[in-house]
Amino acid sequence: MSKVPRVAFFPDSYEEVDGVAMTSKRLVGYAKKNGNPLLVIHAGKKTEFIEDGSISHLSLKRSPVAFPMDATLEYDPFFQRHTNRVIKALMKFKPDVFHITGLNDVSIMGSYLAWKLDLPMVGSWHTNLHEFAGRRLDKTFRFLPESISAKFIGFAERKILDGALLYYKMPKLLLAPNEELINILKKGTKRDARLMIRGVDTEIFSPQKRTVSDGKIRFGFVGRLRAEKNVRLLADLEKAILDAGKTNFEFLIVGDGNERDWLERKMKKAVFTGFIEGEKLAETYANMDIFIFPSETDAFGNVVQEANASGAPAIVANSGGPKFIVEHGKTGFVCDTVDQYAKYSLELMDNREKLLRMKEASREFALSRSWDSVFESVYQAYADCVKLRKEDRKKSSPI
Template identity: 50%
Template sequence: MSHHPRVAFFTDSYHETNGVAHTSRHLEAFAKREHIPFLCVRAGKESEKFQDESITAVEFKRSSIGFGLERDMRFDFLMWRNLKNALQAARDFRADLVHITGPSDIGQIGARIAFLLKVPLVISWHTNLHDYAGKRLEKLLAFLPETQCKTIAGWGERNALKATLRFYKLGRQLFAPNEELVDLLKHGTEKPTSLMQRGVDTEIFSPLKRDSEDNIFRLGFVGRLSPEKNVRFLAEIEKSLLDAGKSNFRFLLVGDGSERSWLENHLRHATFTGILKGEALSKAYANMDAFLFPSQTDAFGNVILEAMASGVPCIVTDQGGPKFLVQHKVNGLIARNEREFVTAVIDMMSQSQNHEHMRLAARQAACGASWDRVFEKVYEDYRVCLHSQNLIETRNQFAAAR
């Protein structure tokens, strides 16, 4: 085995616009920069296999038999038809271990292949699936009385968590993006769990990309406009700002999703850009004055780092991963409830000197978040996992010889 483990990486999202895809592309890019052999299995427009220096990519076209997870992503019930080809690709690659990003259609195949090849399975946690299940059930059952709706949604959330933890018990090594989830997985699965945070490119996302000079205070959001992001709360924020006599502001919402039409009908001072990429996204971030992230379900929040790298202080809730990225009253604000969130927005708009200090602190904090450092630690954990596997196999061989 070479110095770097040969990893077969099965990701449920690569080409889409979300945190899992973003992290997956950066992990592949790291392996390419370091000339590390790396197999990436994912869904694509067509089923194909191609080589790019040290990277081997295998893509499978999803069928129409399944259900939608997002506008640009589906769960394919027939993905298992690709098991034979995926297994052969992993064998040809001579994988030392398999890393999957969760219990998706692609992830399930990866877990099966790890079992068939008798190599360690590594599973990383990227999405709080149980929280998403609860939020979506709550929206689906909104026609019921509120108490009954919340009771059923809570039941769904609890059982989704139990099912997810059962799946993660299959892993030899687990990764989680924040300390709370590390503890959850350690206690829920009794498996070794390491912190796997995220990085940000501070050249792509930079205050230097700002070109707005109209003195309008822009309140930004980047991400899926979906129920679990709690984006309808933005309409409450707008109403509170107007009631407080604030008028020189505008929401800048970057992204798309099922809640977009509702927001377009309920926000009076907002610009909707749709999904942006590249330089357009960098400029959008840099032109924001505050980044609002009312989600209570995000496991990490890549967009928080991107906003901070752009010199934009963030306001987040005290639920989920984003609160671990923000230092309260240093580079942003953390709100314990909706009232505190609204107050935080008003304070940030009103206190120009503090706002400028937070801008500088946000940029400084983001400059310490390096993708290379994140993945160097991941590869170290891969090596520890393989060493542990070798020790177990050696003990088993001694036991069998007695």
Template identity: 40%
Template sequence: MPPRIPRVAFFPDSFHEVNGVAHTARQFTAWAGRTDRPFLCVRAGDCSTPQLDTSSHGQLEVLELPRGPASFALDKDLRYDPLFPRHGATILRALKRFQPDVIHITGPSELGMLGAALAHHLGVPLAASWHTNVHEYAARRSTWATRVLPMRRQAGAARAIERTALGAAALFYRSARLLFAPNPALCALLEARTGRPCRLMTRGIDARLFSPDRRTAPPATPGQGFTLGYVGRLSVEKNVALLGTVARELAGRAQQNRQVPVRFLIVGQGSEEASLRATLPGAHFAGVLRGEALAAAFADMDCFLFPSHTDTFGNVVLEALASGVPAVVTPDGGPAHIVTASDGAGLIATDAAFASSVADLLNRWSLDPAMHASMRARARAYAATASWDAVFSGVYQAYDEVLFHATNASGGPR
């Protein structure tokens, strides 16, 4: 007799927004629909009243709830509603009707906290994904406050904020029976801080959408130069100021006739856009792109720069590699794991060495175009192996091994 497929109630922090958490949430929900699994997605949306959609999706159900006037922006595309618990009774009714075997949250947002509370109330096992290094975000977002301190104390204050935020996040995640994280280092950290089992939940890629075949620009040549690209939120925690450092390094070398021409293509929006426009005066700012327009932008790049230290995975790095674009990333977080696994499809460089590493790489490409072509081929080959089906099948396997196998062994299901 085949094993029973668990009924999953999924509470993503974000769904419609343009970020890695939302992208993964959309893919997970779509996969559950394609594979006809009993799946309830509880999410925030732009609707004016709560909307439950149980039709035309097989066993997939969606409960979309509005954020209210008390909500405020965390960034241009991300909001938080402190009064979201007003929807608690509506969600509770939906959960009692759906009868989930597991509630899966994606972080300490208003949705995540409500999902965790309802799991406890109903006695349903809780799974939690760690998608965002909230402690590092907190430290970087607090610079407006630490700036008033003497310079010698600012770094210490930032570290204290990061430690406090990590402790609070670990306490929250300890309420779950099963954790997921997108890279091995985070899995080890979470297991050590929470005492809970943590399974790897990486990311997949649509290799048909993100492809070198989408390129509309002519092939890069030493004479025409290279297009350097960035895709993501233009915000402090993404460390985008480092792109300006790259531009200054390249400009300085160009004055000495030691650098090939470059262009910057910036995709995204955020609070640092004005500052970036000042430091990248010749750059093309494309704004937020989706679908085929985004895929074409990736394919038109020759090198992808991702200076973030806070990304737990780095969906955009995988999308760049799938588009045949080598990437330069920092040593921290998920992007470094991707580049390391890609077998020569990019570089890892510290902030201090980032700009010179990019400049040196471009010069090597100009002298040896075959090196650029080889890195492009390696990038595509690695990314083409990343499958959403494998990622989400692994999630369900972890549900069974950690949540239900242990429950059944101790006397049957709840």
């Protein structure tokens, strides 16, 4: 790259608590550290413009009619009222390329303005909306016979995915966190799609922050306690371990959501911390021996790498992004059924030497995941997107 592109970044989540917000803030931190000009346009508690070195922030307050999409994420049907304010900021900043992250109000505005201003756009895929919707519909329609609900949910998932792929035809170049999604995007949009994994901070998340040494095995989960995370499996797993005669264990469950009450009623050996962050979160990760992540809808699974960095091997679902992080039998296990989660959990409880080897391998793997290398490839994608647009214009211009 001879010239670092000027990027207008429209993240769906920024001040919220989720993986998209965390990755977005990491990208902003990388740009600031390297002096790269970046305009970040995001939803916030108030409307204000702030300049911080090479970074410009335009925070936009949502209207009172905004409705919740998730525990912390909202959608404002009147977000477009900020359009003129955003155009003024863009005219002053003069971006070379736009970057959107999804299908929420902020990114939809970014897509529209990229089209209006005739500027190239990169789109990154962070959330499997179709699978999220499927999980929530499954919970809603539990009263129906499975044969009927499965057909309806499958139809809804396909239509939501079709809509998302139609939207992702707008960007010139796409980024996705695993090869499975890259193939879906390439096939569904006919666009260039590239890998954008996630990094992990191995100084913040470290086994050295462990504070317990009582010999008790601690299983862990970090994330939203909602249907799409498949968290009820945690209760099933606890029951299976108890049925096997094990008692010297507990679950550390970090996060909140509408499934928490159900889990608290069902689980006998679980500690619920609610939402925590910073050093408290790092310490809790380090106190985990085995990380359980049953979500089948996550596009990547940042928390799996954070657990690995903290020295905990992960047992994950054989669906979604986390299965691409785990090396089966070395840094964790990949499962299809509750019985398999129980089998591998009991295996590690009974074989402490194997558990120690997998802890060390998990930490070693996490040390290889640098945020700098992730964002170097993202900036290369920005530069390539700008280049592709210039080539397209040359082809379409009269001779």
